Amino acid sequence: MMNKQIKRWGLLSVTALTAVSLAACGANTKPNEAGQASGDAAAGGDKPVKLRIVWWGSQARHDATLKALDAYTKKHPNVTFEPEFSGFDGYADKLATQAAAKNAPDIIQMDPAWLAEYSARNQLADLSQGINTADIDKSLVDSGKYKDKLYAIPLGNNATGMVFNKNAVDKLGITPPANGWTWDQYFQFGKDAKAKLEKDKYALMDATNDYTVYSSYQISQGKGYPITVDGKFNIDKDTYLTFVKKYADLRKDGIVPPPDIATTDKESDAKMDLMNNDTVLMKRSFAALFPGYEGVKPGAYTLVTQPKGAQSSGFLKPSMFWSVSADSKNVEASKKFIDWFVNDQEAADILTTTRGVPVSKKVLEYLTPKLTAADKLQIELIKNVAPDAQPFNPGAKGWSNYTAKDFKDIGEKVMFGKITPEAAYDELVKKAKDYQ
Known part of the structure; x- marks a missing residue:
């Protein structure tokens, strides 16, 4: 089970939109078998690994993420987590201080507005290999790049x-x-x-x-x-x-x-x-x-x-990203977790839309019949903004x-x-x- 000593501290492209619309209309596609396979393969040995992970958000996001971490540990008992989470207020300042001291968490919830800065300072690991992005719209994947290297995996359409x-x-x-x-x-x-x-x-x-x-x-x-x-x-x-x-x-x-x-x-x-x-x-x-x-x-x-x-x-815009600290000693284990987080059905059932509309088209097609009226309001806003959206x-x-x-x-x-x-x-x- 996940370590319960939880630390708290104070912080579409047209193609993607088409995928949302098709899913909302009940597109009949097989569930994400590839995503589950990637999750099953994430055990990667039995050496104990503790991953520090940090994010900001509401209580709903906190609760869902904690459940997802528990689910991952249940599936891979050698991997446990040390979570740090808060509202948005103060998040950016503390993360910047940790990164400058080379003490950032292994897995970092990253805002699009900060990505270039952290990437330019060589504070993030290259995620180009080891994470399945085949089912994510290319423009969303590219939004996590800096100078052609992938430093962040998008977590939601927004x-x-x-x-x-x-x-x-x-x-x-x-x-x-x-x-x-x-x-x-x-x-x-x-x-x-x-x-x-x-x-x-x-x-x-x-x-x-x-x-x-x-x-x-x-x-x-x-x-x-x-x-x-x-x-x-x-x-x-x-x-x-x-x-x-x-x-x-x-x-x-x-x-x-x-x-x-x-x-x-x-x-x-x-x-x-x-x-x-x-x-x-x-x-x-x-x-x-x-x-x-x-x-x-x-x-x-x-x-x-x-x-x-x-x-x-x-x-x-992408709602947010997962990035991995360049100073992490657990880069591969962190990437395996991120792959599960964005591609696996079990993760999708737990997380629903707490980080925006899921980026994986297969996951979205799987999840759409289960979405609540409130979840669908997110999709409606994205559809209403899209026709004359300003460049991000x-x-x-x-x-x-x-x-x-x-x-x-x-x-x-x-x-x-x-x-x-x-x-x-x-x-x-x-x-x-x-x-x-």
Whole structure:
């Protein structure tokens, strides 16, 4: 059995979409015999191996992953696990510290935005051999590559969107959001909802400090990504000031929470996520996060596309990856586990969609008849985002700290009234020089 001394700490391409659609329509394909065979072959001897493994996510993801680790150990008693897991908050910082000290876990849940940086620093093992990727869409496999070497195995198809409490919206008697809506409609929804909410409840999240939302907003205005794929600063001043001043108005009107409340939000936390504790009605999200919300309040939430500007604002992406530390002494054992995790039916039955829509086409075809209504909402969001999805920007090498921390810190100064929007833009420009 898995070591119970669990450590906790604080963090489609068209072809793939076609596979989702075919599966959803009941495509009749034989179950993944190859996947099970790969799992059976993973024993690889009886020498005891303990694998450190780390991930972020909701309680639903934690529970499912722990069950999967137990199932793997039951099948391969020589392999045990030392799991470390948390919400997203703080995850990136701790992982970076561990990797720099050459003490990262063997198996690492990796975000697409960090992959180039870790790969360029030679902190990840090459996974080109030993893991079956034949049933994964090539574009998804390639998303785990850096300079033609495979450093990460995608775990799910994913799309950006908005999650909202449909039960609460229905009770308020206001028109719910609809796919294809605009930013003007989004802000009007916030105003309409706030007019009927209690004093200490809010309609929307304050996105002044949220790079993901601002990035979506700027690209929807036809101005491109704030940081280009090749690492150029591209925050458009007029667009940024419009965005930040709009949220200042929303704060003044009580449509978004005051900064002392907004900054307490911890994504995917059962109690501290402002959606889960009923502080806000809506926030930006990803399809792959939906099972976490569903697990806290079954049947309460649903998904909708992000608002549009002159262009769409949504994009498709791998939900996350498994990578292996270059410093691991158990690279082969780690690869065998990852192969089982993405290709085996038993793993699929346990994990379902807790990391997004499964990447293996055979696994998805096998699993689809068993999916819940909430699982299928993930697939629907991906299908709704796909037709006019923006190109995915995986994050420019060297800029991860800027987008994850500096943008957030400067945005919070604006939220607390310490600097003006104009001064915030100047700080963003100045800080960017450290990264160029």
